[in-house]
Amino acid sequence: MITSLSSTELPPTHCNTPQQRAEREAATQVLLNQRAAATDPAERQRLLEDVVELNIEIARGIARRYRNRGAEADDLEQVACLALVKAASGYQLDSGTPFIAYAVPTIRGEIKRYFRDSTWTVRIPRRLQELQGAITTKVPVLEQQLNRQPTTEEIAEYLGATVEEIDEARAAKGCFNVLSLDRPSATDDGLTLADALPAPPDREVEHLETLDQLAPLLERLDDRSRRILHLRFVETKSQSQIGEAIGCSQMQVSRLLKATLERLRAQLDINTVAA
Template sequence: MTIAPVLSAADSKQRIADTTHELLVEADGVPDPRHQELLDEVVILNAPVARSIASRYRSKGVDPDDLEQVAYLGLVKAANGYRLDAATAFLSYAVPTIRGELKRYFRDCAWTVRPPRRVQEMQGSIAAAEPELIQRLGHVPTDEETAAALGTDAEEVAEATSIRGCFTTLSLDAPGSVDGGTNLLDTVADSEDGYDLVENVHTLTPAVATLGDRDKRILELRFRNGLTQEEIGHELGVSQMQVSRLLRNILEKLRSSLASTH
């Protein structure tokens, strides 16, 4: 029986790096579809790296699956954009590409309320640096400690950390009070048609007051009593055609009167 040797983490990474390079070399010399098949193998082989980078951006209000998809997109871009004549290894090119894709996603797609781009970019830098600082310091870094690590001012860090809630919105089903007896939806004011009615009446009253008695009577029969034009004609002793013309003239007068007051 042959026992396969157990590879160390370093050996495993080196083997992945060597295989990746071999795939990229082969892909460089063949056309599609084989070219793309080889690049797909590169992506699959290095997918754990993309997942690892995406995991560092969790707990920021974005679904983990979305983060992984964005990281995979960055890996795909890296596989397609890497040049064999570059002096750097593939992962040295891929890791910044994946991080850049994640930062762009947070900057452009993940904000509920959109702060200035300067603040968004600072938020991304803080999110990337914070895990290392926590591990090194043994506690959540202060604004001053984070600013020192990033080479910026504590005021900028404080401004960026204050908008972390912009990544998420509260569900309307979330508790609206401490006792949990209501949810946020219960505290949201409902639209009230009565307000619109009051405003419309207040606006129309001066215009209607300028109309003659017959015009007011026609408006009352049509819009208050709900009569048809034919029924109004019977009521006034005129034809339906005349009622239609009268209504059109009345409404035109009202529109003109309202337009002149605005």
């Protein structure tokens, strides 16, 4: 077990394999333990900077996902890096959660807060900002349920708002800071911004990020729990087949599987990550 680490022994910040990411997580934990034990303010600050430097590519990678949405790339990266500092300062060593599983939702949350609070050309109340987002994401669900366009009254009831608030939120649409699609892109190839719009988000990359956070949590499970997960999600066995394989009833498998998944979700804070 590593008990101390100097800045010259830090693993590379660019991690391309699960082993490199595991080494980064282990080194991060060592640095955070050293910082918790240090009493000299200068030493604590140096160790904090080492943690940030070691994980800086996580922040930059998340910031890149939010480009071309009306905010400058440099501003997004700065927000993400400050959020990483916040995560490193607030991380609890006894939480049992890997640092990356704590840092990623913290960084994403700060970036989303930046968009919500700082990139509106006309200032409107936060309640209306949030309500406008709810109209965009939740009203299509209501339309499917009703199989028609809902009325303003139905939307208000569905979202727990007043008709006046719905009207105000709709009127505020377009206040978000946007760029003309005819604006030249940042490249020198003569393309407009419309030509350079990115493809839809790569879900495979997002899945890899979740798996990256999940791997150390799976290692902490007992052998039976890991085997149940492997049989269910890798070999796609039914609960009855899993029961036969490990020697218990289908009902017991169901309870064990449910308890294991709930524990993993809680440790990953998956609701925040997926937000």
